[in-house]
Amino acid sequence: MNAAGTLLGAALALPLAMLLACLSSRLRTKMPALLAIAPVPALAAALLGSGGTLALPQMLLLLRFTLDVPGALLLGVAALLWIAAGIYASAWLQDRPDGGRFVVWWLLTLSGSIGVFIAADLVSFYLVFSMVSLAAYGLIVDDGTPRARRNGLIYVALALLGEAFLLMAFVLLAQGIAGDSLLIRDAVATLPTSPWRASILILLILGFGAKIGLVPFHVWMPLAYRAAPIPAAAVLSGAAVKAGVIGLIRFLPLNVATPGWGEALVVAGLFSAFYGVAIGITQRNPKTVLAYSSVSQMGVIGTVLGMGLAVGDGDAALSVGFYAAHHTLAKGALFLAVGVAQITGARRLWPVVLLPATIVSLGLAGFPLTGGALAKLVVKVPVGDGIVGTFMSLSSAGTTLLMLHFLCRLAVSSAASATSTVPARLALPWLAMALACVVVPWAIYLTVMDGSIADVVARATLWGAFWPCLLGGALAIGLRRVGGRLPRVPDGDIAGVVVAGATRFARAMGVLLERLDEVLRQWPVAGVALVGVAVVLTALMLTGR
Numbered sequence: 001m002n003a004a005g006t007l008l009g010a011a012l013a014l015p016l017a018m019l020l021a022c023l024s025s026r027l028r029t030k031m032p033a034l035l036a037i038a039p040v041p042a043l044a045a046a047l048l049g050s051g052g053t054l055a056l057p058q059m060l061l062l063l064r065f066t067l068d069v070p071g072a073l074l075l076g077v078a079a080l081l082w083i084a085a086g087i088y089a090s091a092w093l094q095d096r097p098d099g100g101r102f103v104v105w106w107l108l109t110l111s112g113s114i115g116v117f118i119a120a121d122l123v124s125f126y127l128v129f130s131m132v133s134l135a136a137y138g139l140i141v142d143d144g145t146p147r148a149r150r151n152g153l154i155y156v157a158l159a160l161l162g163e164a165f166l167l168m169a170f171v172l173l174a175q176g177i178a179g180d181s182l183l184i185r186d187a188v189a190t191l192p193t194s195p196w197r198a199s200i201l202i203l204l205i206l207g208f209g210a211k212i213g214l215v216p217f218h219v220w221m222p223l224a225y226r227a228a229p230i231p232a233a234a235v236l237s238g239a240a241v242k243a244g245v246i247g248l249i250r251f252l253p254l255n256v257a258t259p260g261w262g263e264a265l266v267v268a269g270l271f272s273a274f275y276g277v278a279i280g281i282t283q284r285n286p287k288t289v290l291a292y293s294s295v296s297q298m299g300v301i302g303t304v305l306g307m308g309l310a311v312g313d314g315d316a317a318l319s320v321g322f323y324a325a326h327h328t329l330a331k332g333a334l335f336l337a338v339g340v341a342q343i344t345g346a347r348r349l350w351p352v353v354l355l356p357a358t359i360v361s362l363g364l365a366g367f368p369l370t371g372g373a374l375a376k377l378v379v380k381v382p383v384g385d386g387i388v389g390t391f392m393s394l395s396s397a398g399t400t401l402l403m404l405h406f407l408c409r410l411a412v413s414s415a416a417s418a419t420s421t422v423p424a425r426l427a428l429p430w431l432a433m434a435l436a437c438v439v440v441p442w443a444i445y446l447t448v449m450d451g452s453i454a455d456v457v458a459r460a461t462l463w464g465a466f467w468p469c470l471l472g473g474a475l476a477i478g479l480r481r482v483g484g485r486l487p488r489v490p491d492g493d494i495a496g497v498v499v500a501g502a503t504r505f506a507r508a509m510g511v512l513l514e515r516l517d518e519v520l521r522q523w524p525v526a527g528v529a530l531v532g533v534a535v536v537l538t539a540l541m542l543t544g545r
Contacts, residue, residue, distance in 0.1 A: 004052020008065050010041035011049075011075075011114050019107040028100035032093040035086035035106060039079040042114045046076030053120070063124040064183065067117070070249050070321030073444065075117040077325040078239035080436055081332040082110055084429040088336055089231035091425035105138030106232070109240060116243040121182045122170045125250070129166070132243050133159040133211065139232035140224045151223035154492070158220045162210030166247075169203035172196045173251075184250050192256045201261050204251050205268075211244030212298040215272045222283075222291035222491040230339030233287060237294055238332025245298075245324045248305050255314040262310025265302055270391050272299025277398035281479060282489045286338050286409040290331065291491070293364070293402050297327050300395060304379045307388060316382040322449055326375040326441045330364045333433035334406070340430045341413050345420035352427060354411060356434040361403035363437055365472060366396045368465040369456065371441030377461060378449060393468050400472020405479060 015038040022028040045052070050072040054065040067075065089106065093099035108131060115128025134156070141152035173187040176194045191197060210217035221241075225233045276296030283289045301320055308316025337357045344352055363370030376396065383389050414420075445451040455461060479486075 002052060004045075004049040004067070005054040006052075007041065007045035007049035008052050008054040008067060008118055011045040011118070012065075012111065014038055014041050015107045015111045015114065019104065019111065022100060022104050022107070025100075028103065031103040031107075032090050032096075032099045035090050035103065036083045038086065038107060038110055039082035039114070042075055043079035043083065045118075046072045046079060054118075061123060063127075064120040065115075065118040065124060066120040069448065070317050071117040071246060073318075073321045073325045073448065074242050074246055074328065075114065077328045077436075077440065078113060078117065078242060080440070081238045081328055081433065082113070082235055084433045084436075085231045085234045085332065085336065088234070088339065088426055088429040091423060092229065092231055092339075102139070102142055105135055105142075108135035109139060109235070113235070113239050113243065116246055120184060122174055122184060122187060123182055125184060125247075126163075126166065126170060129211075129243055129247065130163055132240050133163060136224070136232075136236055136240055139236065140228045142229050142232065143227070145227075148227040151220075151227040151492075155220040155224045158210055158217055162207045162217070165203045165207035165210070169200050169207060169251075172200050172203075188251055188253055191253045192258070201252075201258070204248070205261070205265060208244040208247040208251070209268065209302070211247065212241055212301065213244075213272070213295050214268050214298060214302055215275050215295070218272065218276070218295040219492045221294055222288045222493075225291040225294075225335075226285060226287045226491055230335060233338075234332040234335035237290065237335055238328040238330075241294065241298070242324055242328060245301055245320065248302075249317045249320060252305060252309050254305070254308045254317055255312055257310065257312035259310045262306045262308070265306030265309060266388060267306075269299045269302030269304075269306055270388070270395070272296065272302065273391075273395040274398060275299070277395075277402045279489050279493055280402045281405050282486050283491060284409060285491065286341075286406055286413055287335065288491045289402065289406040289409055290334055290338070293399070293406065294327075294331060296395065296399060296402065297331070297364070300379075300392065301327075303388065303392065304382055307384070308382045311382075313382050318449070319379045319382055322441075322444060323375040323379050325444065326371045326437070327364070329433060329437045329440060330360050330372065333360050333430065333437055334364075336430040336433060338410065338413070340422050340427055341410050343415050343420060343426070344422045345417050346414045347419055348421060349411065349414045352422060353414075353430075354407065356431060357410060358407060360434050360437045361407055362400070362469065365400040365403055365469055366465050367400075367469050368462045371437050373465045374441050374445045374451065374456065376465065377456065378445070378451070393464070394471075396465075396468035397471040397475065400469045401475045401479065404473065404476040408480075 018031060018034065018038055022031060045067065049067050050069060052067055056063045093102060112128045112132025112135060116125065116132060119125035119128050137152050137156050140155055141148045173191065174182060176190040176196070177186050191200060194200060213221045225237055228236060273296045276292045276299060280289050280292030280296070283292060301324060304316060304320050304323065307313070334357060337353055341349060341353045359370070363372035366372045366376040380389065383392050
């Protein structure tokens, strides 16, 4: 094993070792203070381990891990977010006697979040993908309220549905591989000529589309992000959702033109991009607004991948990786901003929260010279200047509108006392992430992406980034005047209506679900359950061979 492979092993080993240490009640009480340490090897792997490989022995199912450039981009920024959110979570958990339970769910989700970016074969990818999806339930329902449990159950139902689609797709992919290989690259290489190509592609798009929240699978996002505590919402919205993005990057045959499926993904992506804005502007809770913003941004990513799939542009993978990396930083930072705003007095809100949040929010919309402007400049290559490119620019205007609405909702969420001061342990992670939203994309653009400053400051580029923000600002002014007349769409929109109609059945099942939830949320049982699920899924995968 080379040094790069050792780093990949350490990236997975440390959070799992910390999870194992939680078997000791004495060590478990110390874990909240150590959460920020767990992702550090993953950050080192992203910086120094690109191109490395790790092959586990037969007793560990011969699982293989590797790190390419898109995976390194996403692993690095995800690790940064997990570190910052870990610092925030450590302070938040300080006075909680049940913090150990939260830590276990946190470490399980972190392990899966790291694993998806480096998994190289079908079995390892499915195992870590299932881990990041299922373990997130414990973070969502942390406060134990009936609303949180309801939202968590909806999340789990959609997560299991998506994983069922993926399991079927992976079995069909495994059937087409010659020899004993289960490597993802070998499976994707057989996809264009597979007799099950259409079935595999629709299952992949449905499975990963559910994870990234493409409409109509989006309903879990506003429900889960609103229910989850601030540090959990930050990592779920920024890092964990990228499991679906890296899945699409890994499994779609982007090097082979597949016009019909690519165009279908473009349509689904554009619809999600505008749908997220349309519903988001009706919301009042800033966390819910951010959730619908994620629906919109994941739609943009789906559109770019669809364009790459339609014309066989393999370079679209790296472009999407860069765009998703910026989204990871920005969305995670803004959720931390929500938590800081809630305990900051109105007199201190501007310098501590609103000013940096405005920069990050407008960056998400692509304001000139921000990290978001660089991300949109990069994805413009696979998107082009045609009708799809025009819709993408209009989606930037929609993002501007939505983020300005978010800032308005953030401004009214300050602490009751006008002079309240946020503790440094909570403010510093937020401010560090806000700074990273500007610095890190520039560093990646000039090095990994081989970008040019001249391209960024060209008159056409600056105007192309500015006019959608200008249009979005004008729409925001109009929204302020008519906002009171907008319909009050429940968070989760489609799910909200369905759940409201099923209230009587939910009450009848309430006692059973509550008892089941109390058992499942005990971390030893949860850990064993997840391992059991992993073993069963692995057996099914191997049987499918």
